[in-house]
Amino acid sequence: MKATYKKYILDFKIPSGTSRGVLTRKETWFLILTDGNRHGIGECGILRSLSADDVPHYEEKLKWVCENIHLEQKSLRNALMEFPSIQFGVEQAFLSLNSKNPFELFPSDFTQKEAPIPINGLIWMGDEAFMLSQLEHKLKEGFKCIKMKIGAIDFETELSILKAIRTNFTPNEIELRVDANGAFSSSDALKKLEQLSTFELHSIEQPIKSKQWDAMAELCQNTPLPIALDEELIGIFSVTEKERLLQTIKPQYIILKPSLVGGYGGCEEWIQIAEKYNIGWWITSALESNIGLNAIAQWTYTLNSTMPQGLGTGSLYTNNFDSPLDVSNGELRYLKAQNWQENLIEELCI
Template sequence: MKAIFKHYTLQFKSPSGTSRGILKTKETWFIILNDGEKFGIGECGMFKGLSADDQPEFEAKLKWTCDNIHLGLEVLLLDLMEFPSIQFGVEMAFKSFESQDSFNLFPSEFTQSNASIAINGLIWMGSKSFMKQQIREKIEAGFTCIKMKIGAIDFQTELELLHAIRQEFSVSDIELRVDANGAFLPDEALEKLKRLSDCQLHSIEQPIKQKQWDDMARLCHETPLPIALDEELIGVFSSKEKQELLQTINPQYIILKPTLVGGISGSESWIQIAEDKGINWWITSALESNIGLNAIAQWTYTLNSKMPQGLGTGSLFTNNFDSPLLVKNGTLRYEITDNWNLSYLNLNI
């Protein structure tokens, strides 16, 4: 079996705003396994400026991985501990290689089109009118859970948007989540959380920047609004570090992005530790192409979580790959059509 990697740049349909700036493109990489008869593909969606493996030697590590693919999955995952997106890509590639059709990685009721996954509708930052337009579109599309990015425009304007939703839709109609991406300062965060709590929100993701454990622990203890750790989990590799982080901060939720936390094995490690401490969780994609999103979605279904997951980002790009994944009535479905084939997944990416 041989392995190669290829670089690919995803193009956003429209610029997408976060508290870190405006996103127009998203780089990703693919590991492709081939033995002359069958192939497997995995996505290493390293996120520049966010991923722990955003390092100068990233592509050199990808090449080393391909050159040493014969070492096998278990050995490679250990060696790639500090390169979580490559860990996920390798896991995915081996799973794809072993699959009967290279794309059905976790056969289930989901991949048989008999079940769906509840997902949140994502509202990107922008002008007030743009955000209102997105909210209206998501509600009309059947979403019952909306996640709004906050922290880049005026806080009062964001509050007005959330109050406007609540005036029209009750908690039983729409679940509202917000994601600050670490935009609040520690000394202002609690007051902002109190004001946000008036909107009857489900939770807020990462209100302050990561690696401020004492401040985050205080917030999680005093907050009137459940807090979900997101970026806080990035770069925490060992089981001991994970234990210490959750023991110290004791959040209400954690959010797992396989690309950022070491793939499926890394995510499952977090889940086990969190559940032992009574901390709930959900799964979110991290702007992968449909190849990575497919693996995340199929695996997520097997976890039997009833919470809406963050898996609706596949439609953001103009040059994404064809996929059986379909967002319908606020859920993610897997629907194979008559003209569906896997030819594009071969070595011609």
């Protein structure tokens, strides 16, 4: 068996804003396994300035994986503990190599019968007109769950947008989630949560920056609306530390991004601990290409969650790969498209 890797730059169709800045390009890496006529492909989806494995020797670690691909998968996983995106790429690549179809990693009703996964529609930050335009588009597309990035523009403007939504749609008609990406200060976060709670939101993601466990714990204890931890989970590698974090903060939800927390294995550890403490969870992609998104979506379906998941990012790029994934009426489906598999194998593996 031979292992190689390739770097790929994804270009956003339109600049996408968060409280951490505006995204125009996204770097990703593909791990490719070849064994005779069989190929396996896994995406190592790193997010610069956010991923725990955003380190200067990232490519060196990919080279090491290729040189040591003969090791048992468990040994590789342990050696990659501090490289969660590569852990996920290795998981995908081996599943892909050992599957009848290299892009059908988890056969299920999702891949075989077009059973849907409910997802949220994502609204990026920008000026009021831009955000309202996105909202109108998502509603026309049939989304019943909207996630809005907040924290970068004027807070009163963000409140006015939420008010406009709630004036026209009840919580039963549209579920609203907001994501602050750590934009609030610990001193004013509770006041802002109280203002946001008047709009009957489902939850807010990461209201304050990570690594403020005591402040976040106090916020979760006193919050008028549910809090979901996101960035807080990044860089927490051991099961003991994961449990300590959830015991300390006691959030209402956690959000799991396989590329950021160590793939399927890392997510499953978090889920097991969260359920022990009656903490809810859902799965979100981390701006991967359609290859990584496909791998996340198939696995997510097997978890049997009825909550809308964060898997609607496949249409963000001008140069994404062909895929069987299709979004309609606020749901993600796996369609039986033709030729996309052969084209993709040829593009990446040959």
